[in-house]
Amino acid sequence: xxxxxxxxxxxxxxxxxxxxxxxxxxxxxxxxxxxxxxxxxxxxxxxxxxxxxxxxxxxxxxxxxxxxxxxxxxxxxxxxxxxxxxxxxxxxxxxxxxxxxxxxxxxxxxxxxxxxxxxxxxxxxxxxxxxxxxxxxxxxxxxxxxxxxxxxxxxxxxxxxxxxxxxxxxxxxxxxxxxxxxxxxxxxxxxxxxxxxxxxxxxxxxxxxxxxxxxxxxxxxxxxxxxxxxx
Amino acid sequence: xxxxxxxxxxxxxxxxxxxxxxxxxxxxxxxxxxxxxxxxxxxxxxxxxxxxxxxxxxxxxxxxxxxxxxxxxxxxxxxxxxxxxxxxxxxxxxxxxxxxxxxxxxxxxxxxxxxxxxxxxxxxxxxxxxxxxxxxxxxxxxxxxxxxxxxxxxxxxxxxxxxxxxxxxxxxxxxxxxxxxxxxxxxxxxxxxxxxxxxxxxxxxxxxxxxxxxxxxxxxxxxxxxxxxxxxxxxxxxxxxxxxxxxxxxxxxxxxxxxxxxxxxxxxxxxxxxxxxxxxxxxxxxxxxxxxxxx
Ligand SMILES: Nc1ncnc2c1ncn2[C@@H]1O[C@H](COP(=O)(O)OP(=O)(O)OP(=O)(O)O)[C@@H](O)[C@H]1O
Ligand SMILES: [Mg+2]
Numbered sequence: 001x002x003x004x005x006x007x008x009x010x011x012x013x014x015x016x017x018x019x020x021x022x023x024x025x026x027x028x029x030x031x032x033x034x035x036x037x038x039x040x041x042x043x044x045x046x047x048x049x050x051x052x053x054x055x056x057x058x059x060x061x062x063x064x065x066x067x068x069x070x071x072x073x074x075x076x077x078x079x080x081x082x083x084x085x086x087x088x089x090x091x092x093x094x095x096x097x098x099x100x101x102x103x104x105x106x107x108x109x110x111x112x113x114x115x116x117x118x119x120x121x122x123x124x125x126x127x128x129x130x131x132x133x134x135x136x137x138x139x140x141x142x143x144x145x146x147x148x149x150x151x152x153x154x155x156x157x158x159x160x161x162x163x164x165x166x167x168x169x170x171x172x173x174x175x176x177x178x179x180x181x182x183x184x185x186x187x188x189x190x191x192x193x194x195x196x197x198x199x200x201x202x203x204x205x206x207x208x209x210x211x212x213x214x215x216x217x218x219x220x221x222x223x224x225x226x227x228x229x230x231x
Numbered sequence: 232x233x234x235x236x237x238x239x240x241x242x243x244x245x246x247x248x249x250x251x252x253x254x255x256x257x258x259x260x261x262x263x264x265x266x267x268x269x270x271x272x273x274x275x276x277x278x279x280x281x282x283x284x285x286x287x288x289x290x291x292x293x294x295x296x297x298x299x300x301x302x303x304x305x306x307x308x309x310x311x312x313x314x315x316x317x318x319x320x321x322x323x324x325x326x327x328x329x330x331x332x333x334x335x336x337x338x339x340x341x342x343x344x345x346x347x348x349x350x351x352x353x354x355x356x357x358x359x360x361x362x363x364x365x366x367x368x369x370x371x372x373x374x375x376x377x378x379x380x381x382x383x384x385x386x387x388x389x390x391x392x393x394x395x396x397x398x399x400x401x402x403x404x405x406x407x408x409x410x411x412x413x414x415x416x417x418x419x420x421x422x423x424x425x426x427x428x429x430x431x432x433x434x435x436x437x438x439x440x441x442x443x444x445x446x447x448x449x450x451x452x453x454x455x456x457x458x459x460x461x462x463x464x465x466x467x468x469x470x471x472x473x474x475x476x477x478x479x480x481x482x483x484x485x486x487x488x489x490x491x492x493x494x495x496x497x498x499x500x501x502x503x504x505x506x507x508x509x510x511x512x513x514x515x516x517x518x519x520x521x522x523x524x525x526x
Binding site: 072078083085089090108111 | 438
């Protein structure tokens, strides 16, 4: 589903955010991307939803090479993905409801369906009481859950979540993790960037560890699944 | 499909930037009003020229002492021309009588002339098809060369001056119209640019979840078109208002207009104005948005 071959990314010529990344992620997998701050987790995800282009190497999603994607094709790539941004990226003068519903509006869903689906998803993240609130009146954790609801409203094939539980209290974190696992069971591939080791050990999945832009360990690889990067 | 959503975004923008939009509409409407005034004057000058063409009398003055036989020959030749509808012979005596009657009690001035100085003439009425300037000029040119003709008169000098005026006016309208369109396009471009700028965050986020540029462009195109169409309709209304108030005021001193009356723009012309304004709106906002996408 997602394949990276010798991927590198440098910002402004000399800031190396990623180098020589080789990863294969199968459809339906749940993968943590971990590593210290500045390791390149966000950069890796940005390459996948084409907010940045790799400086070298190839990236394939569903067999399509997105390192050479044409600008006009990017929207259609993004419609297959759900992204929880590290900084949420909510629209401040829109209500919670509007912040989630516009994803479906853009795709041309009928309004009745939109309302039903948005309410359902907001209930899943326990925000159905706040649908008319504006983001800046919400706590950090509530804003984060709006971002999660928006990423999942379109039932994406792939979920890219950048520290999606960073602002949540333990109880809500549990609830959100159960939600993610459930979605994953229904077939959605999940890439989950986090540096919360406790979370990883309570929901053990494949872990890809980055440090200073390099791939340090891939739990899948050590268990013998893949043999990459040693050509 | 997503048009409903685009339309709601457009309404949201209008509400958020209401004053800016109103200001821009006001300025463009004023500029269009000026253009409209010029168009109105040009149209009326054209109308006058046309009316004149229809009413113009052609007078073919005959050489003095032309024998009757040659005169009959000439009349036959003129009558035979396809442009001619009617020919009336005015003898030099009749011309003299007419003048006398016209001068009424001041007829005594004629006595000072002694011998009747007026030449005999044919008054020619042209067929409707030829009662326009090119038709008249062509006819006058041909008849003027016939044997026995002294001169063909139809107020050439006057007409030439008048038509030069009309032509200058046309050029002026093109220049002013071009300038006004350019300025209005620039105003639209700028206001839409401000709206786009105020929505840059939303646009960026919508792109991140898969909105196409073509979709994101719609609300701004609508905004530009709204400004242009609103401004052109307002300007036409103001133009109509000033026309309704002042047409009698102008029609009286300028006798030229009193027959045709001062006309207003035709529905087709108004439609043209609104239509070209709409195109202008699309162009202005398109450039704005495209420019934004590049940065
Ligand atoms: N737009 C950018 N321009 C220049 N350098 C950048 C840019 N984005 C990221 N970087 C640099 O690339 C490196 C990787 O950044 P990235 O955001 O991917 O780290 P991260 O693993 O997500 O960190 P964190 O856990 O703090 O979110 C960092 O050194 C960062 O300074
Ligand atoms: Mg990050």
